[in-house]
Amino acid sequence: MGELRTLPVSFKVEGKRIVIIGGGDEALNKVRLAVKTTASVVIIASHVEVDFSGFAVTIHERPFQPSDLDGAALVFIGDEGPDGEAAKVEGRRRGIPVNVVDVPHECDFYTPSLIDQAPISIAIASEGDAPVLARLIRARIEQVLSPNLGALAKLAGSMRHKVGALLEGARARRYYEELVTSPEIEAAVLAGQGTEAADAVLARHAVDKAAAGVVWLIGAGPGAEDLLTLRAQRLLQEADVIVHDQLVPTAVVDMGRRDAERISVGKAKGNHSFTQAEINSLLVRLAGEGRRVARLKSGDPMVFGRAGEEIAALEKHRIAYTIVPGVTAALAAAADTATPVTLRKVATGFVFATAHGANSEELQHWAALAQAGLTLALYMGKSVAADTAARLIAHGARPDLPIGVVVKAGRKDRVLYRGTLATLSVDAGSIADGPAIILVGEAIAYGNWSEAIEFARSQIKVA
């Protein structure tokens, strides 16, 4: 994300004047914008060249004088002559924001491309760099918006007092969500029956006391913002609270509703800020308060995500839940390296396993699977990678079995390594920081690991 040099804000102009200096096309363009507001629009021009009739404006055909800026909220200067110069100086002296048309470095503010559905306005701004692009974006946004947005917003505004007396917090928000998204309400508004329809929905929400909370166990994918599912994105927008792990990057958490509460139950290594039991009771408590909770987990929630324990707690307390799958790290790693983890005649299956805390029996089992042609994806294995590789060999896996390591899979700053079980057992200490997936098996040789760092040393460590 870049850094903006300007901040889009909504500037109050009601009861004030917008003063436009100049009588030509530049002035006319700004008049078109200014008359969308309730401000009084005043044109000062020594020579009026274009037709301003048809706009509700006051025209003074005479030179600029300083008192023209009394009560002015904004000044537009579309005149390169002495009137424009004098108005610029006077505006600056009074601290009134000045826009010198088509001279970006002289402007205190720019005017965005505007979608006006009062009271809703959508401004597309380009800091003066690309007005044509801004207009194209506006056209695209207009296509997807209901033409009745403004009417719906007014209806919502008119319900404020009634809603405030009956519903609060999340329940009020849910009411408004239904109000502004329901096709029935929109039809009623068009038929002039908006208030009646809004009252009927309000009556229903007011008796629906049990506004039940829910927990959505959502897979956030491997950490790239565009590797979330559309469903994950939608539910993040609806959630009242987002409870997320350390591994989910801020950019992904930020896709949630801006005023949603965010709770990091970060299990950074060596920093167990919440125990699993605490997370379970947190979810139960939040949903029990009637809130809609997005439990955001890296990758897929059902893969090494301790979802089982959270689901058991929710079921015990009869709290509704839904699971939204995500792209698990091993599959992001396969995509990053074009590795077909199953491959005809080479790999007949794919195993998700954790290297962390694996005992001899498990390692023996995986060694046999790898030997039999299955591809292994080892999670949480980086710190024990050398040891795991050595033990797999000790349990009968071939030392020259191909392996690949993907650190930060699915992200732009991923780092790849490739080698064999034997070289991994020696070189694992050099793997970069960050979460890593270790892929083991014949299929790795069929991927594209050209950007990978090669593990070179092959002296086998004795397990």
Ligand code: SAH
């Ligand atoms: N539910 C997650 C896994 C959580 S367990 C999923 O489905 O991906 C945490 C382990 O996942 C890490 O130790 C690491 O092995 C792996 N992991 C998570 N994100 C990763 C990423 N972007 N790249 C590589 N490995 C990752």
